Amino acid sequence: MEQIPYREQLLANEKVFRDPVHDYIHVQHQVILDLINTKEVQRLRRIKQLGTTNITFHGAEHSRFTHSLGVYEITRRICDRFLRSYSIADLGEDGWDDQERLVALCAALLHDVGHGPYSHTFEHIFQTNHEAITVEILTSPETEVCQVLSRVSADFPEKVASVIQKTYPNQQVVQLISSQIDADRMDYLLRDAYYTGVNYGTFDLTRILRVIRPYKDGITFQYSGMHAVEDYIVSRYQMYMQVYFHPVTRSAEVILDHLLMRAKELYEDVDYQFLTLPTLLIPFLEHDFTLNDYLMLDDGVLNTYFTMWRLEEDAILSDLAQRFLDRHLFKSVAFNAEIDLETIKKLKTIVQNYGYHVDYYTAINNSYDLPYDLYRPEQEKNRTQIELIYPDGSLIELSKASDIVAALTGKGKGDKRFYFPKEILQEKHTKEIDLFEPMLQEFKKYIHNDEIQSLHR
Incomplete structure (x- = not known):
């Protein structure tokens, strides 16, 4: 009996994963199941999808593993749709070649x-x-992972890698995985909205999957489905403004950044001895790490070191570790017409005179996103614009068809914030109150005005 090639081997019984976003995730190929069971993919179970966001939205504990399965499932459904309705046998170069299915999955x-x-x-x-x-x-x-992929063919690992690098010759496959409306973004918006408990990221995935279609240069959407695509763009914008750029989450990121920065500085100080050496971080502290060193790390490893750093003799490292683990976060104020760089210098002076090291206890954090943009060939890094297709086969770029999307196109959204220890707002901790009271009151005024604009900071 002739053996079926590995790339074509299907499971005798379809494997399913119960999923809160997609109901079921269906695994039919032996290759996919074998990849899921590799140690590199299993490691993603130990890495949060949203990093520090669970400090603000306590339900955001989902992993990159669950997200990766979700992106796979959306891609699988799209491949099924393309094969059923837009086969290359029927449409020629505008159709889908199902030989591309496995590399896409x-x-x-x-x-x-x-x-x-x-x-x-x-x-x-x-x-x-x-x-x-x-x-x-x-x-x-x-x-x-490479060993599994190599069983498909000797060049298959490079083919899959070229999709990630956006150099794979079939742009339909590339845009399914990486574009302004791809399987990756569709899953993380729905998944992140579900786990953070917000409604901002929800959109009509079922409708999107009905109107998506291939054409010779990539992926497009039926014009009749414009409002579903429009809703997706607005949902993505809202998630960035309300969840991903949340000031409290960014405060945790600032503390985490400074915590790692302080550990790096202390490691480079020949006179400082860690109570417990962060063994798995040493290759990174010494700028000489291997792939295996990298794969040894996950969120749990770092959190373990943070717990041990609570006991370190260095007051800054110990304090930052406690702040991060116990959620004693920095306060922030947004830059606006009332706060200029000169004021920021004054605020840093206040912080410094309370005895805080400004390099570790203040920060300016910028968070901006471009909700949507069209293709701009003059830019070194440009985006693949979203195309709508009319029944006659002609195309129109999304922002030309949607006034809502046009209002967001090419416009960076977000803010710039100054972070500092909130303790300085408590007068019982204030030093030299007579000398710094005018600045402190100015500081409090900005914080008060800013808090009125957001009840969640």
Whole structure:
């Protein structure tokens, strides 16, 4: 009996994962199940999808593993839809070649496999790049992921990696995984909205999956489904403004950033001895880490070190660790017409005169996002614009069809905030009150005005 090639092997009994967002996640290919069971993918169970957001929205405890399965499931449903309604056999170059299914499914499942603990903050301190590490995990013969992919064909790991790098020749596959309306974004908006308990990120996924279709240059959407796409753009905008850029979450990120920065500085100080050496972080503190070093890390590893740092002799490291673990966060004030850089200098002076090290107890945090933009060839990094398709096959860019999207197009949204210890607002902790009272009152005025605008800061 002729053996079925590995890439075509289907499970005798379909595997399903119960999911609160998609109901069931269906696994039919042996390759996909084998990838899920690799240690690199299982590691994603130990990394939160939203980093420090659970400090603000306590339900946000979901992992990058659950998100990765969700992106896979949306991609699988789209592939089924394309095969059923838009086959290359019927539409030619505008149709979907189902030979691309497996590379699309693998890229969807593995797109986040290179994320580290507290991903973006960790990357900032230790100069890592999760996308580059994802590619390395996919292509390194040492990883279980690469070994599974290589069973499909010798060049299959590179093919999947090229989807992540956006160099894969089939743009339909690339845009399914990475564009302004892709399986990744669709899953994280719905999933993050569910786990944070907000309604901002909800949109009509069922309708989106009915109106999405391939064409020769990528992915488009039926014009009749414009309002569903429009709703998705607005939902994404609202999630960034109300959840991802929440001032309290950013406060936790600031403290985490400064905590890791202080540990790095102390490690480089030959006169300082840690009570307990952060063994698994040493390769990163010394700027000389391997892929295996990276894969040893997850949120639990960092949290364990933070717990041990509570006991460190260095007062700053110990205090920042306690603040992060016990949710004793910084206060913040947004920059606006009333607060300029000169005022920020005064505020830093106040903080310093209360005995705080301004490098570790103040910060300016910028959080901006572009809700939607059209293709701009003059830019080094441009976006794949969303196209709508009329019944006659002609295309129109989304912002030309939607007044709502046009209002958001090309406009960065967000704010810039100054963070500081909230203790200085309590007069019982104030030093030299007569000397600094005028500045303190000015500071309190800004905080008061800012709090009126948001009850959740």
